[in-house]
Amino acid sequence: MSSLYQVLSPAGELVSDLKGLLDEATMIKMYENMVLVRQFDRKSINLQRQGRMGTYAPFEGQEASQVGSAMALAPGDWLFPTYRDHAAAIVHGQSMARVFLYWMGHMEGSISPKHLNIMPPCVPIATQMVHAVGTAWASKLQNEQHVSIAYFGDGASSEGDFHEALNFAGVFQTPTIFFCQNNGFAISVPFSQQSASKTIAQRSAAYDIPGVRIDGNDIFAVWLTMKEAMQRALEGKGPTLIEAVTFRYGAHTTADDPKKYRDQEILSEEWRQERDPLQRLRVFLENQGLWNETKEDELMAHVNEQIDAALVEAESYPKSKPEDMFKHVYAEPSWMATEQESELVKPSKQEGIPA
Amino acid sequence: MKRKLTMIQAITEAMDQKLADDSRIMLLGEDIGVNGGVFRATEDLVHKYGPDRVVDTPLAEAGIIGAAIGLAMNGKIPVVEIQFLAFIYPGFEQIVSHAARMRYRTRGQYHVPMVIRTPYGAGIRGPELHSESVETFFAHVPGLKVVAPSTPYDAKGLLIAAMEDPDPVIFLEPTKLYRAFKQEVPEEMYRVPIGKAKVVQEGSDVSIFAWGAMLRVAEDAAKQIERENGLSCEVIDLRTLYPLDRDTIIASVKKTGRAVVVHEAHKTAGLGAEIISIINDEALIYMKAPVKRITGFDVPVPQFSIEDDYLPTAERVKDGIMETATF
Numbered sequence: 001m002s003s004l005y006q007v008l009s010p011a012g013e014l015v016s017d018l019k020g021l022l023d024e025a026t027m028i029k030m031y032e033n034m035v036l037v038r039q040f041d042r043k044s045i046n047l048q049r050q051g052r053m054g055t056y057a058p059f060e061g062q063e064a065s066q067v068g069s070a071m072a073l074a075p076g077d078w079l080f081p082t083y084r085d086h087a088a089a090i091v092h093g094q095s096m097a098r099v100f101l102y103w104m105g106h107m108e109g110s111i112s113p114k115h116l117n118i119m120p121p122c123v124p125i126a127t128q129m130v131h132a133v134g135t136a137w138a139s140k141l142q143n144e145q146h147v148s149i150a151y152f153g154d155g156a157s158s159e160g161d162f163h164e165a166l167n168f169a170g171v172f173q174t175p176t177i178f179f180c181q182n183n184g185f186a187i188s189v190p191f192s193q194q195s196a197s198k199t200i201a202q203r204s205a206a207y208d209i210p211g212v213r214i215d216g217n218d219i220f221a222v223w224l225t226m227k228e229a230m231q232r233a234l235e236g237k238g239p240t241l242i243e244a245v246t247f248r249y250g251a252h253t254t255a256d257d258p259k260k261y262r263d264q265e266i267l268s269e270e271w272r273q274e275r276d277p278l279q280r281l282r283v284f285l286e287n288q289g290l291w292n293e294t295k296e297d298e299l300m301a302h303v304n305e306q307i308d309a310a311l312v313e314a315e316s317y318p319k320s321k322p323e324d325m326f327k328h329v330y331a332e333p334s335w336m337a338t339e340q341e342s343e344l345v346k347p348s349k350q351e352g353i354p355a
Numbered sequence: 356m357k358r359k360l361t362m363i364q365a366i367t368e369a370m371d372q373k374l375a376d377d378s379r380i381m382l383l384g385e386d387i388g389v390n391g392g393v394f395r396a397t398e399d400l401v402h403k404y405g406p407d408r409v410v411d412t413p414l415a416e417a418g419i420i421g422a423a424i425g426l427a428m429n430g431k432i433p434v435v436e437i438q439f440l441a442f443i444y445p446g447f448e449q450i451v452s453h454a455a456r457m458r459y460r461t462r463g464q465y466h467v468p469m470v471i472r473t474p475y476g477a478g479i480r481g482p483e484l485h486s487e488s489v490e491t492f493f494a495h496v497p498g499l500k501v502v503a504p505s506t507p508y509d510a511k512g513l514l515i516a517a518m519e520d521p522d523p524v525i526f527l528e529p530t531k532l533y534r535a536f537k538q539e540v541p542e543e544m545y546r547v548p549i550g551k552a553k554v555v556q557e558g559s560d561v562s563i564f565a566w567g568a569m570l571r572v573a574e575d576a577a578k579q580i581e582r583e584n585g586l587s588c589e590v591i592d593l594r595t596l597y598p599l600d601r602d603t604i605i606a607s608v609k610k611t612g613r614a615v616v617v618h619e620a621h622k623t624a625g626l627g628a629e630i631i632s633i634i635n636d637e638a639l640i641y642m643k644a645p646v647k648r649i650t651g652f653d654v655p656v657p658q659f660s661i662e663d664d665y666l667p668t669a670e671r672v673k674d675g676i677m678e679t680a681t682f
Contacts, residue, residue: 078429110460120460124452130418131453134425134433141381141407142430160445164418171413328463329497331521334598337497 004213004245007220010275012283014220021227022220024290030071030219031285034063034278036303037087040096043307044103048254052315053103057084061217061249061268064277065181067091068222069149069244072230078117078135078148080128084181084248085121085151094118096310097317106320126156129165129178133239136174140236147233149177155186157200166241170207175233177226178241181216187252188261201243209239216244217277247271359537365507366396366472366528369514370434372544374404380518381426382409383419384436393438394474394533416446420471424453427467427523434518440475440527441484447492454523455498470517470524475503476568476619477651477666478531480659486530487656488567488620493525494597494629500549501596503527505570507538509594512547520549527596529567552600554607558589561613561676564604564630566593569617569667576617576672583673586680596626604630605637612643613679617667622650644682647675 009015041060047053059066066087073079079092086099093116102109102121110120117135122128132150139146156162157180169176180200184191197203204211210232214221222244229240249268251258258264285291326333326341333341360368373380382397388411391398401409412419416437423433437443443450450471458466477486493501500522504510510528517524555570556577565573570592577588589607593599608614614634616627627648634646649667657665 107460108462111462111464119465124448127417127421127448127453130421130449131425131428133418134422134427135429136425137422138426138429138431148425160415161417161421161449164413164415164421167413167415168418168422172410328458328461330458330500331466335601336598 004215005221005225006215006218007224008218008280008284010217010280012280012287014284018220019224021224024288026071027281027285028290030067030223031278031281031291032299032303033067033071033091034219034281035299036306037063037067037090038278039300039303040090040099040307041087043311044100045250045254047100047311048103053100054105055253055255056103057253058250059084059087059248061247061271061277062181062183063087064219064222065179065216065244065246066151068219069179069226069242072223072226073149074146075116076144076146078119078132078139078146080119080132080148080150081121082128082151082153083121083123084153088151089118092116092118096307097313100311100314101317104314106317107324108317108320126152126159126161126165128152129156130161130168132176132178133165133168133172133174136169136176136233136239137172140173140175145234147175147177147230149179151179151181153186154180154182154184154191154194154200155189156180157203158186158194166203166207166209166239169239170209173236173238176239177229177233178239180241180243182243182245183248185248185252185262187256190262199243201241204241209241211241211243213243213245216246217275217280219277219281247275357539358542360507360540361534361537362504362507362510362528363394363396363533365511365540366514367398367400368540369511369518370397371400371403373515373518374400374408376544377432379430379432380408380434381431382434382436383412383423384410385412385414385419385438387411387436392436394530396436396472416443417449420446420449420454423469424449424457424467427469428457428465432468432518434470434472437471437473439481439485439487440473440489441487443471443473450493450499450523450525451496455496458522459498466521467523468521470514470526472514472526472528474530474533475527476529476531477656477662478568480662481530483658486662488618488651490527490596490620491625494626498523499597500524501527502549502594503529503567503596504594505529505532505567505592507540509547509553509592511540512545513549513594515544516546516549519546524549527567531568532571535571547594550595550598550600552594552603553592554589554603555592556588556590558587558611560586560588560611561615561679562589562591562607562611563615563617563672563676564591564593565617566596567619569619572667572669572672573617575669576676579669580673580676584677584680586676588676599629599633601633601637604633608634608638609641612641614642614646615649615672615675615679616646617649617672619651619666621653622648623653625650644679647679649675
């Protein structure tokens with residue numbers, strides 16, 4: 001861990017300079033956001049267990065990486081999440097109700113708020129990285145001051161698209177930030193078996209772009225690194241590869257049992273005790289006199305209220321109609337789809353309604 | 356003023372005119388800049404429009420197509436060249452998982468107006484994997500349009516239409532026809548609508564459906580059989596493979612009652628099967644004989660010592676016509 005860039009130690013102490021870039025309000029907001037998304041994540045797992053939601057990909061343990069990176073973004077920036085990056089999406093402005101909807105199997109769960117560019121969660125591995133090169137490239141050509149950030153995991157670094165994305169971004173100097181959350185496991189395969197290279201950050205050397213390995217559970221390190229990467233991108237100096245070293249406490253998804261491939265309790269407990277991203281920031285804020293038990297209780301009540309409200313909104317969302325599947329395949333529907341749609345919804349096929 | 360162009364010249368002209376017409380158009384591909392493309396489709400365009408608009412990319416099909424998807428989502432209209440159809444496979448995931456689905460996944464919030472141009476088909480004595488005809492892969496995927504011109508005139512008009520289409524278009528250029536003949540092509544910009552077939556020759560006894568390089572084979576067979584047996588053939592160039600022009604197909608078979616589909620793609624699950632199915636659905640009672648398919652075989656396209664034996668010939672098409680005529 002010592003080779004990682006770190007600003008806030010697990011004990012909650014500053015170990016390097018804040019460079020004057022972090023104010024108290026931002027620090028408090030960071031903590032509040034991390035608490036919010038952690039509660040959201042726990043709620044989602046419960047909902048899945050109750051059968052109110054489909055298979056879900058939890059992120060607990062990775063809050064600092066997602067919250068810190070997304071908080072650094074500006075509204076016009078493009079965010080390309082994977083299926084584990086709903087915390088980043090929420091912090092960048094996606095509504096929690098939409099995220100619930102997505103996992104409840106509604107296609108409308110992928111819609112980005114109008115003024116933002118939040119892409120739907122990408123299910124294939126590493127494929128979104130090249131899209132982030134493309135949107136960033138267009139921003140550059142159109143002289144727009146926006147970056148594109150692609151989230152991905154350690155497993156993605158083995159895919160061809162990872163290499164093609166970094167190569168393209170280097171050649172065309174696109175304002176793209178490649179943000180890896182190395183949580184140590186690609187479902188069941190540990191990083192040691194994923195790659196012979198010691199780190200993901202070192203791969204950047206092959207493309208001659210800056211690469212940095214940071215403590216992904218240290219939100220200050222994440223935020224400061226992002227700010228630097230964004231500044232470089234917006235000055236026309238091209239992409240950055242960030243490897244945020246972190247851990248998912250739980251399973252790959254609610255359909256996965258991590259006990260099969262790792263010493264689940266021991267490993268998770270170790271990370272939770274020694275490196276938890278929320279805990280260290282809370283200690284720091286308390287030591288600064290910026291946080292206390294009362295504030296914690298108030299915050300917890302507030303975030304639970306917000307989450308409950310989002311859940312009500314999602315669960316009262318109108319049920320999708322079968323004909324919705326025919327919408328938005330093309331700008332104008334093909335004749336085949338139009339006919340198939342009319343077959344699907346013709347009255348004789350509906351129960352109780354005469355033809 | 357009569358001006359004749361080859362198909363490759365017509366394709367170049369379509370891109371040249373759209374580059375001049377619409378600043379959002381960008382060309383991307385391997386060797387398309389100073390080299391002008393392996394078939395010279397982009398000859399001189401980089402000198403006219405600069406390296407930001409005619410981009411020599413790294414050799415990486417997923418990278419090219421994936422980056423083009425991002426460009427298209429953020430205001431550009433990328434026109435991608437893949438050197439040969441079989442080289443598209445590394446980018447296949449980007450096409451089917453992303454280009455085809457972006458509009459759907461985002462409920463219409465983002466769309467991908469892009470064109471992927473690629474030479475396809477046999478008959479050019481190419482090395483292994485330079486002669487594929489796997490249009491079915493793309494016609495099977497909702498969200499894509501698939502176009503295959505057979506003449507210089509159509510190539511220009513369809514390519515301009517493809518560049519103006521709001522959805523991703525796979526534009527299959529029959530390699531064999533790039534320089535096979537010249538045809539009168541208007542200088543101005545014009546569009547040949549995507550989704551419309553063309554009745555190339557009217558006839559009353561049998562309908563022949565073909566596209567790309569096979570159109571010429573179909574026309575040859577039709578001429579010969581008319582001369583030899585007095586059969587009147589209606590030859591139809593489908594031009595667009597998704598969506599198929601059902602109305603033109605059905606109108607023709609209702610008139611003739613017989614049909615032959617000619618394609619160089621492998622037979623099984625080729626588009627011929629789809630055309631037959633459409634005829635069964637809409638015009639079975641008009642048919643006097645089962646529809647005949649003259650196709651490539653269910654084998655990898657062989658290397659060129661026996662390439663011609665793989666491809667449908669006018670002789671094979673004539674046999675097919677006679678089978679339906681004498682059923």
